[in-house]
Amino acid sequence: MHRRTFLTASLATLATGGHALAQMKMDDMKAMPGMDHSGHGMATEPAKPAASLVLKEGEALREVSRLANQSDKAGLFRAKLTAAPATVRFAEGVETPVLAYNGMTPGPLIEVFEDDRVEIDFTNDIPGEDSTIHWHGMPVPADQDGNPMDPVASGTNRRYAFDLPAGSAASYWFHPHPHGKTAEQVYRGLAGVFVVKTRADPVPAVYGDTVLVFTDLRLGADGTIPENSMVDLMNGRVGDHVLVNGQKNPTLDVPLGAKRRFRLYNATNARFLKLSFGAAVMTVIGTDGGLLEAPVVVDDVLLAPAERLELVVSFDKPGAARLETLAYERGWMGPGKPDDAGLALLTVNVSETAREPMPPLPEKLRTIATLGSPKINRRFVFTEKMGMGAGGMEMGFFINDVAFDMQRVDVTAKVGEIELWEVINKADMDHPFHVHGTQFQVVEHERDGKVTPPAYRAWKDTVNVAQGETVRLLLKQDQPGQRMYHCHILEHEQLGMMGIVDVTV
Numbered sequence: 001m002h003r004r005t006f007l008t009a010s011l012a013t014l015a016t017g018g019h020a021l022a023q024m025k026m027d028d029m030k031a032m033p034g035m036d037h038s039g040h041g042m043a044t045e046p047a048k049p050a051a052s053l054v055l056k057e058g059e060a061l062r063e064v065s066r067l068a069n070q071s072d073k074a075g076l077f078r079a080k081l082t083a084a085p086a087t088v089r090f091a092e093g094v095e096t097p098v099l100a101y102n103g104m105t106p107g108p109l110i111e112v113f114e115d116d117r118v119e120i121d122f123t124n125d126i127p128g129e130d131s132t133i134h135w136h137g138m139p140v141p142a143d144q145d146g147n148p149m150d151p152v153a154s155g156t157n158r159r160y161a162f163d164l165p166a167g168s169a170a171s172y173w174f175h176p177h178p179h180g181k182t183a184e185q186v187y188r189g190l191a192g193v194f195v196v197k198t199r200a201d202p203v204p205a206v207y208g209d210t211v212l213v214f215t216d217l218r219l220g221a222d223g224t225i226p227e228n229s230m231v232d233l234m235n236g237r238v239g240d241h242v243l244v245n246g247q248k249n250p251t252l253d254v255p256l257g258a259k260r261r262f263r264l265y266n267a268t269n270a271r272f273l274k275l276s277f278g279a280a281v282m283t284v285i286g287t288d289g290g291l292l293e294a295p296v297v298v299d300d301v302l303l304a305p306a307e308r309l310e311l312v313v314s315f316d317k318p319g320a321a322r323l324e325t326l327a328y329e330r331g332w333m334g335p336g337k338p339d340d341a342g343l344a345l346l347t348v349n350v351s352e353t354a355r356e357p358m359p360p361l362p363e364k365l366r367t368i369a370t371l372g373s374p375k376i377n378r379r380f381v382f383t384e385k386m387g388m389g390a391g392g393m394e395m396g397f398f399i400n401d402v403a404f405d406m407q408r409v410d411v412t413a414k415v416g417e418i419e420l421w422e423v424i425n426k427a428d429m430d431h432p433f434h435v436h437g438t439q440f441q442v443v444e445h446e447r448d449g450k451v452t453p454p455a456y457r458a459w460k461d462t463v464n465v466a467q468g469e470t471v472r473l474l475l476k477q478d479q480p481g482q483r484m485y486h487c488h489i490l491e492h493e494q495l496g497m498m499g500i501v502d503v504t505v
C-alpha cells in the first residue's frame with residue numbers, strides 16, 4: 001500500500017509557532033515514513049540552540065582522513081565501510097551520539113583514480129534500521145548504487161563493486177538512501193567524500209587539493225541531535241552550526257601569494273550556502289562532474305544542498321581571509337527562518353611575507369563536448385500543495401502531481417539516448433534537483449519569461465531550481481536499470497519529491 005506522505009498541521013499554529021501538536025492529525029503523522037511511531041509526537045519548531053553548549057572555533061583545519069586501500073593489486077581499491085552509532089565531542093563536556101562511517105563523521109575520504117575498480121564491503125550496524133550506500137553522482141551500475149529498492153538490513157552486509165570509466169575524475173560523495181530514513185541518517189552523521197582523480201591533472205600540484213565538506217549540526221541542550229520538527233520537514237532541516245570537516249570555523253595558515261585548490265561539498269540536508277572568500281579571489285575550476293573547460297573568476301558562489309565546486313583561491317593580501325555565507329532567499333514556510341548570512345565557515349590566515357610565486361592556472365582545463373540534440377523531451381513539475389483536509393491544512397511535495405512510490409516506475413528511458421529534461425518549479429521554495437547514475441548539462445534557466453544560459457558549460461548531477469524557475473538540461477544514461485531523481489532537500493525527498501526512471505537497453 002502506498003502511504004500518504006502529507007504533512008498536516010494547522011497553518012495558523014505554524015505561523016505563531018505555538019502548540020501545533022494538539023492540532024495535528026496524528027493518524028497521518030504516524031503513517032509518515034521515518035516518523036517516530038511511539039505516539040509522543042513531533043515538535044512544531046526546532047528548539048532554540050542551547051546557549052550552554054559552545055563549539056570551539058579557531059582550531060587548525062583537519063584534513064578528512066583517507067580510507068586505506070586493503071588491496072595491493074594495481075587498479076583495485078578495496079576497503080570496508082561500517083555504518084554504526086558512535087559518539088563525538090562537538091562541545092566541551094558532552095558526548096553527542098551520532099551515526100558514523102568507520103567511527104567518523106563526516107566519513108573517511110575515498111580517493112581513487114579513473115579506470116580503477118572499487119570494491120567496498122559495507123556493514124550496516126545501525127540498530128533496527130535499513131541503510132544503503134548511494135554513490136552520489138557516480139557512473140556505477142544501478143544495482144550497485146544503493147537505491148531504496150536495495151536495502152541492507154540492520155546487522156547484515158553486502159559488497160558494492162564497480163569499475164570507474166576513463167574521464168570520470170570528479171568530486172563525488174556517498175551517503176545512505178534507505179526508504180524514509182535518508183534525511184535522518186544523513187543529519188545524524190552519515191556522509192563521506194569520494195574523489196576520483198585523473199593522472200593527467202592540469203591543475204598545478206603545488207596548489208594542494210583540500211576537501212572542505214560542509215555539514216549542518218543541531219545540538220539539543222543535552223548534547224544530543226534532536227529529531228526533525230514540523231518546520232524541518234517543510235523547509236528541510238537547517239541546523240545551528242555549519243561545520244567544515246566536522247569543525248566550527250577552523251583555521252588554515254597559508255603564505256602570502258599562495259594559491260590553493262579546494263573541493264567544496266554541501267553535505268547538509270537543506271542549507272543553501274552562498275559563499276564569498278572576502279578579499280581572496282575565487283576561481284571556479286570544476287563542478288559536480290569534474291573540471292570546467294576553462295577557469296572562471298567569481299565574486300561569490302551558490303552551493304545548493306548536494307552540489308560540489310572545485311575552486312582555486314588566491315591569497316594575495318596578508319591577514320585573515322574568511323570563507324563566509326551571504327544572504328540567500330531560498331523560500332521559507334512558517335516560523336524559524338534561519339539567519340544564514342555572515343557565518344564564518346573557515347578562516348585562512350595569510351602570512352605577511354610572500355613565498356616564491358606559484359605557477360598560474362592553465363587557460364584550458366579540458367574539453368566538454370555538448371551532449372547533442374535530444375530525442376526525447378520530458379517535463380518534471382515540482383509543486384508543494386496545501387489544501388484543507390479533515391483536520392486542518394495539508395501539505396505535500398510532488399513531482400508531476402504524485403508523491404514517490406517505490407512500486408511505480410515514473411519514466412522509461414533508453415540507454416544512450418539523449419533527453420531534454422525540463423524541470424519546472426511551481427513551488428514557493430528552491431528545490432535542488434538531482435538525478436542518479438549520470439552527469440547532465442544545464443542548457444538554460446528561465447524565470448519570468450527571461451531565458452539565461454549557464455555561466456559555463458559543465459557536468460552536473462544536482463542543479464538548483466529556484467522558486468518560479470524552469471531549468472532545461474540534457475542528459476543520457478549509459479547503463480540500464482532503475483535510477484532515482486529527486487529534490488536533494490532530503491526531507492522533501494522523504495515526503496515524496498522523488499521518482500524512478502527505468503533505463504532499458
Ligand code: C2O
Binds near residue numbers: 306436488
Ligand atoms: Cu545524493 Cu538520491 O542522492
Ligand code: CU
Binds near residue numbers: 134
Ligand atoms: Cu544521488
Ligand code: CU
Binds near residue numbers: 430488497
Ligand atoms: Cu525540495
